Amino acid sequence: MGYYEQFRDAAVERGIPADEVDTFAEHLRFVIEMSSRPASNTQVAWRNGGLPRLPAGTAWPTVGAHPLPFVASVDCAALPTVDRLPLPSDGSLLFFLEHEQDLGTGKYAEVLYVPAGVDTAVAEPPDYADPFYCNPEIPFVGEEFELYAKVTTELPSWFDDDDEAREESESVERVMGALPHVVELRALANELWPQRRGSAPGLGGYDTQPRSGISEPTLEMADYDYEEQFRLKREWVTLASFDTADDELYVGYFLVRFDDLAAGRFDKVRSFTTFLE
Numbered sequence: 001m002g003y004y005e006q007f008r009d010a011a012v013e014r015g016i017p018a019d020e021v022d023t024f025a026e027h028l029r030f031v032i033e034m035s036s037r038p039a040s041n042t043q044v045a046w047r048n049g050g051l052p053r054l055p056a057g058t059a060w061p062t063v064g065a066h067p068l069p070f071v072a073s074v075d076c077a078a079l080p081t082v083d084r085l086p087l088p089s090d091g092s093l094l095f096f097l098e099h100e101q102d103l104g105t106g107k108y109a110e111v112l113y114v115p116a117g118v119d120t121a122v123a124e125p126p127d128y129a130d131p132f133y134c135n136p137e138i139p140f141v142g143e144e145f146e147l148y149a150k151v152t153t154e155l156p157s158w159f160d161d162d163d164e165a166r167e168e169s170e171s172v173e174r175v176m177g178a179l180p181h182v183v184e185l186r187a188l189a190n191e192l193w194p195q196r197r198g199s200a201p202g203l204g205g206y207d208t209q210p211r212s213g214i215s216e217p218t219l220e221m222a223d224y225d226y227e228e229q230f231r232l233k234r235e236w237v238t239l240a241s242f243d244t245a246d247d248e249l250y251v252g253y254f255l256v257r258f259d260d261l262a263a264g265r266f267d268k269v270r271s272f273t274t275f276l277e
Contacts, residue, residue, distance in 0.1 A: 021185065024182065030083060031154050055119065071252070072095050097244070109252070200242075201242040202241055236255050250273055254272075256268060
């Protein structure tokens, strides 16, 4: 039984109308969050830092002449199958990001998908002795550690008493008007699965604040255009998010449209780095 089916059955058993449950579930997302504590029968899913295994003959990703720091690799076969998050069933995802340069540009990141069965080798570290990087004290090759996957949930901000979003967006107002049991539904989702909290590495869920330029390079969108944010949050999913390994003030996001993720078009992934202060 899938996660959404479990949620629907439990909500209907509590007397909540099925059509209302389905409306709520359209906005409920399951997130594969990474933890240092393995659950039973789980494998290592996220390997942080160190050197990546690149396909034979593949050069280290760069922007111009500048190599991008490697963040982590994800073993797709070790991930739980999550409804409505069409990740590859095998192979690996490699994430590269130079967070300080990527902030405000979205140009200093890359994600590579390496299919299962492809010949790979541990990459040689590139020549990165370059004043391009803003903080030379941060090591180019980060600390290695392993994390395990667990399933959590995430809801958009308008389900969390965001009165301004409801007032400014007709779409949000329409959704919330169809959910008289929203408090009970939120509580049930949190009862069945923990809600994602903090900024542990994870796959899936919502970007905290979609901005102009995420969907189309020419899009002109005010940060507080809630109607446009509603559309973006519906069309895009966070492929991966994480604190940068050696600078906790930055959070890196890799965002992708659902249809591009389902089709394996990882060249369509966009990076979006935020600064917390």
